[in-house]
Amino acid sequence: MNWMRGFSLRFVVLFLLWTLPVLCYIVIGSVAIYQTGWFYKIVWFLPAMWGSAWMIGKIWTPPKVNRTFEDKPLTAPAFWTPQDSSAIQIVETYRREVEDIDQNSILDFNRYMGDAQILAERLAKHYHDKSGEDFFHPLTLVEILAVIHLAVEDLEAWVISSVPGSGLATIGHMKRLPKVVDAFDVIQKVVYVGSALLNPAKMLAYPLWRKSANVTVELQKELVRGFYQKFLGQLGYYLIEMYSGRLRRGSRQYRLEFSEMASVAHVFDRDSTSIKDLRDLSTTVAVMGQVKAGKSSLVNALLGNQVTTTSAFPQTRRITRHQYTLPGSSNQITLLDTPGYDEADVSRAQLREIRVAAEAADIVLLVMAANVSSRDADRQMLEQLASVYEAKRSLKPPAVIAVLTHIDLLRPVREWEPPYDWRQPHTLKEESMAAAVQYVDELFGDAISGYACVYTGDTHRSDPTSLDDVVSEMVAHLDQGHGAAILKAFYQKLSRDRLSNLKKQVLKLIKTVR
Helix, strand or coil, X not given: XXXXXXXXXXXXXXXXXXXXXXXXXXXXXXXXXXXXXXXXXXXXXXXXXXXXXHHHHHHCXXXXXXXXXXXXXCCCCCCCXXXXXXXXXXXXXXXXXXXXXXXXXXXXXXXXXXXXXXXXXXXXXXXXXXXXXXXXXXXXXXXHHHHHHHHHHHHHHHHHHHCCCCCCCCHHHHHHHXXXXXXXXXXXXXXXXXXXXXXXXXXXXXXXHHHHCCHHHHHHHHHHHHHHHHHHHHHHHHHHHHHHCCCCCHHHHHHHHHHHHHHHHHCCCCCCCCHHHCCCCEEEEEEEEECCCCHHHHHHHHXXXXXXXXXXXXXXXXXXXXXXXXXXXXXXXXXXXXXCECCCCCCHHHHHHHHHHHHHCCEEEEEEECCCCCCHHHHHHHHHHHHHHXXXXXXXXXXXXXXXXXXXXXXXXXXXXXXXXCCCCCCHHHHXXXXXXXXXXXXXXXXXXXXXXXXXXXXXXXXXXXXHHHHHHHHXXXXXXXXXXXXXXXXXXXXXXXXXXXXXXXXXXXXXXX
């Protein structure tokens, strides 16, 4: 059952240790233990198990509220920026630091407001360097209301599906729960003393029984912790969405724009994202590289015999775009073929072309000749790419895939027996390819998200699998690229609709006043 996953292992062990002897007595009693003569053989089984439960309870300390209910931290959806992903640690740190909670404080509304304010202040400092009384200043009323609505709506769905009896128990019942527990405790004592009349030796184990027989209290604490940790997790998730600016159009529009992507990555009972779960994909892939690195040959090899639409990019005449369909998929890709830049110097015109392509790109294919070691121009290109998104932190930087070409010129040069597997090299050519990839990785590190080695020349016979490496890398980063595309489209639409929405609001207000 779904709700059983929430209980901690400690509680389950103690619960079984406490109830197992009772169940054992029932079974044995059903076969008339008095007639078998087993009673005096098992009479110490019950206090022994209770003693074990008490000792384990002492050694295995109970978790506080800072232990997540399902032991799963927040997960960053594909459209989150690096700044958003780093904010997860702030939420998780607070979930570990938060004060413990019980069945009384769980009903205290001020507790929710206080913890929400502390978490909001920490995230405000992360996003806007705002703290204290200023942390609400950059926010709109719509954003604040959207956070409350979304967090409560998700929490409601979780309670309905995960908490047993949530649709029947009222607030009044919850307030009376401590009294019910006390009454149950009294009943337990009466039953224990009554059973001791048949076996006075049980009174010797009474202290151990009292210390181990708090399973109901443990159950309360586990449910309370789970509920409050879920609340903090959902609140933190939507506070990140708020400070990122994605709630400016309200909760309803947010659901329309982002819920499909979020559901792939943020639903707790799903293990991984899948590009098949997303519809109407549109991703822009910019192909960049030095002059004579094999960039145009790669574009031509990818397009093959496809009937494509080729046109100039709106902001420049030097960047051309082509429609490309990934093999085995209906997902449309826009390939941007950019002009090559020189190793000697990257001119202002080339920097402008890089900036235009970088702002439009959701994925970048950085084409580099595998047999060339000079990478200064490529480093400048990556620095320019990083500067574009450093100034626009609300957007997600594109994934950069390094595509190494001219692999036929790696040693041994005369050898050409494709296909080659550079990820698990066995031949000298494969080892050379792996070394070329390692060299680029040492130069650029985390700036590169993936690697591919291809041959697109006409010196040797063509290999039908030569493009598999780069295509598989594009597919692997397609979720991330689609996330970047969603953010670009969202903010462009937000900018266009801002004035029109203001006009509608003013007109509606005038009609209301009349």
